[in-house]
Amino acid sequence: EPEVTQTPSHQVTQMGQEVILRCVPISNHLYFYWYRQILGQKVEFLVSFYNNEISEKSEIFDDQFSVERPDGSNFTLKIRSTKLEDSAMYFCASSDRTGGTKTQYFGPGTRLLVL
């Protein structure tokens, strides 16, 4: 069964460093998302992406964050200058549009720890 994959599974970085989290969405999907979950808290939406542009973003997704689909398969989240509070699990998701709703399929996540 097709699945969303994410790399790396764990990333440790120093505050102020740039990180890039990578995702390979399901191959025929057209909509892509990033969510994050701080330890012990809810899953929060960050950004959605369709047709090579951001379609919606949350307040969390400030100028330090960017997303890109550099080729036909990868979808990346870049954090330009990491802060301690960026430590979280980051989940990528993808969807197509079937039956009038966009069911999203999630990857296993990248655990980011900022020191």
Add this chain to the structure above:
Amino acid sequence: DAKTTQPNSMESNEEEPVHLPCNHSTISGTDYIHWYRQLPSQGPEYVIHGLTSNVNNRMASLAIAEDRKSSTLILHRATLRDAAVYYCILFFGNEKLTFGTGTRLTIIP
């Protein structure tokens, strides 16, 4: 976003059916009812969704009240692997899923 209300936690015995309730009294006519679950240390996993009629798939069944103000996710025979947080989410045309705190399901061997 329309709001859903779920119990914080539930317990069930292994190999017995589990009924997870969700109230969504402010649901709009175009909202789909989606259920996701999150196993420990994993990403959310799609379980099932429906609009008006009851739905079945290999994982679960979804029973939707006639007035659509509530729904119930049914796991027909719970296993230890079903221990997770279950989220009921109303969703249509929005780009984002809005997760609440869900119901933490504990399965007792």
